[in-house]
Amino acid sequence: MSVRVLLILAALQALAAWLFLSGLGPGFPLDDTWLHMVYARSLAHGQGFTYNPGQLETGVTAPLWTALLTIPVGLAELLDVHP
Secondary structure, eight states, rough: HHHHHHHHHHHHHHHEEEHHHTTTOOOOOOOHHHHHHHHHHHHTTTTSSEETTTTTTOOOOOOOOOHHHHHHHHHHHHHTOOO
């Protein structure tokens, strides 16, 4: 894959991320996505894997994916971007 194609793909990914974080995107089409985002928000706040504050749970099915989602969720909270 050429560098030009990679730059185009990176620009499209950045545009999609901006649309999503600014609330212009389609939102969450699946319940599992919402669950992962709630768990990621709890992780970003230092509360561990909790769906309800103060109640540790093991309901997350993909803990690595949830941990990776902590980065954009934390950035959205830091930048005060809420869809």
